[in-house]
Amino acid sequence: MSLKAELGMRKNFDFPAHECILGIYYTASRLRKQAGEGFRNFNLTEVQFNVLTLLKHQSGESGGLTQVELSRMMLVNRANITTLIDRMEKAGLVMRKPVPDDRRYNIIQLTTHGKEMYSKVAGVYHSKIAEIMDVLDEDDQNTLISMLSRIRSNLDLVKAGEPIED
Amino acid sequence: MSLKAELGMRKNFDFPAHECILGIYYTASRLRKQAGEGFRNFNLTEVQFNVLTLLKHQSGESGGLTQVELSRMMLVNRANITTLIDRMEKAGLVMRKPVPDDRRYNIIQLTTHGKEMYSKVAGVYHSKIAEIMDVLDEDDQNTLISMLSRIRSNLDLVKAGEPIED
């Protein structure tokens, strides 16, 4: 089914490049919405689950990640992490551990409750993802990964080019 | 360049399906960020440009769209459109036109300023998009569109299946 039909649009897209971009946007949006519905059963948001996942699998020797590391891995501004971790700390999922060596930053670590929550949710999440992506065979999945990666690389090049002038 | 490297992660993804999903998320996020930077030069957000585009190309006989139509085409909750249109009305880009036949809804229309703004920005936007998507030839672009469409279709099927239980 075409994007045009899905969104109830009256007219077609002017060119395929635009339809690609919108296809990426709307697929991401629908994936997030559907994931969000699932996480809601656990009183968790998708972004919060993302933090749990990063802390579980990407922690360094310190046993956690700094807020800046989290912001980089999540592609968000570090200011945003402050309130996100505030809420997760309040919910007992993570804790801020001060670092004596460098008092500028904290290490964010999973609490026991956070670890349990991750274990409980991750299984459901991964099986749902597998089910959703099952429409593409492994070759197609790798093709998709590669095409998206090429788009991101080109984003850097385009950005490095001439800035937009009015 | 792999997503792992782009995000500075320590460990690999467990399976390709997950990397696909994250690839879609992060590509969408990076596209939005870069677009947002461009729109900023015009005191416009990406979402607001999206509204201008929909009003320009998808308007019906009424010369505009209702807020519910906008919310469906943008895949957002209709409550969100209220404040979005408030801001755009304040900026003089659109106007709410009441409908005598059915007093439940308004038709949102472009103002002269809104039309001028769209014309000014659309050219830059489309050329940037073309430049970014130039890394994929037309066959690849159609493959991408098709794969994303298949994922969205499958989302409906998976959702229709058994609900998540704890």
Next chain:
DNA sequence: AGTATATTGTTTAGTCATAAACAGTTTCTA
């Protein structure tokens, strides 16, 4: 040593998003 520079986390002001509940309006139906 002392100044300049960079980094981390926070605060503030503003945008975009959701869900839930509400009022007003229209349509269905019994």
Next chain:
DNA sequence: TAGAAACTGTTTATGACTAAACAATATACT
């Protein structure tokens, strides 16, 4: 025709996001 059901837009409370400016701290430079 009267009541039930559906639809549109709004409000409220909450979460996620950005940019910009700030204080505290650490590092580089001369």
